[in-house]
Amino acid sequence: MEWKLFAHLRDAADGQSVSVDIEEDATVETALDALLASRPALAEEVLDENEELADHIRVLVNGEDPFAAADGLATAVDEETELALFPPVSGG
């Protein structure tokens, strides 16, 4: 499945779009682990001092907020899911 990255996260991962391989019952969390394994420079940008996803970093699952509308990091994902990772939005 595919991670879409934006702003300095894209720079850290050296690509707007990163494909990762996932297992049968993958979740946002395992997909994130796969992403950080394949792009270690990204970990510094998105993890806090407890090695967890930092509060200010946003994740979207097929355009929706998994923390608002689903099970957060435990939300199930599959091959077709589009995941996105980005810092706070800064338009306007």
Add this chain to the structure above:
Amino acid sequence: MQVLGIVGHSESGKTTLVERLTQRLSGTGRVATVKHCTHPPDVDTDGKDTARHRDAGAGETVALTDDGEWYATGQSRTLDETLDALAPDYDYALVEGYSDASIPKVVLGDLEVADPVVHRAPHGAGADLDDIVTAMEERDPYITLETLVADVKRDPDEVYSGAIATFTGRVRAQEGPDDPPTELLEFERYDEVAAEKMATLRRDLEARDGVHAVRLHHKTGVVDAGEDIVFVVILAGHRGEAFRAVEDGINRLKEEVPLFKKEVTVDEEFWAHER
């Protein structure tokens, strides 16, 4: 307004392609064209009077009939200013020439040009119009504040509307006199999600009592210091609803739409929220 440049060496069929596209597109919308000239254009076949006006020092002269037909001459206008002037009233601007401009362009034959290039063809006579029109329509349109104001004035509910309130966000060069000047901002966008959020925001604002039409636009890519970035335009029955909606509109747009800003100053460049 969609802008499309048509560029190529002479004899590559640029004017032919402009003709073909104009014929095709005037079926769907209003078309304007701009021609890049290397020599000052010669327009005074008819206008002995306007030539005298110009020789006397007039910066611009306009010859105008009661039926609304006109031509104009002037001394110092840029391509951007020309496109800004056309944007409120036209759906398409076809620009013959200007291979260095950063407008989407069709390249005929072999020519080194500035990006973005949406289509290449050997000659204007045979170039595929369907492909060209599709590629053009996929681009973000050229939008000015006046485009959006002209648009809301055409809404059927304008008859019930006594107020238009607008907000323009622009690139601020400096916070204060000692701040290193910002040269430009660059905006990235999570396309599908941003389109959805903008549509939702527009719907929410238009659903308000007394608000009749809403237009929102945020540019992407490079925006230079002093240029406009984002517009919120509200057509409403009365000023109260208009003022409230325009403020809420820009505040929500900034909170909800996945857009990302990179700042380039004289000293450095950085993404907003980059540590």
